[in-house]
Amino acid sequence: MSDSPNIALIRRLYESGMSPEATAGIMTPDLIRDITPGFPNSGVYHGWDSAAKDFFGGMMPNYESFGAVPEEFYADDQGHVFVYGHYHAETKTGNKADVRFIP
Secondary structure: OOOOHHHHHHHHHHHOOOOHHHHHHHOOOOOEEEEOOOOOOOEEEEOHHHHHHHHHHHHHHHEEEEEEEEEEEEEOOOOOEEEEEEEEEEEOOOOEEEEEEOO
């Protein structure tokens, strides 16, 4: 069974490593990213520019590496896409973590 067009679009985003070129063509201007309380820089970010600058930009200087590893993609009847996976991170001090997500 082939991917729906929306799953293919989101899969391409993850495969790009969230490159600026891919995000510019995919992220909607009214995106809302709600980061779970307790996670570094948690909060609600409005728009991809805010999420990229204020969430990722504030967090990334603390990490040697940080990435999202998608494992499964799902779509509902309205075309919404859900991705199950995990973040893999290593801090500059050598701490490692794998944290599940489903955005």
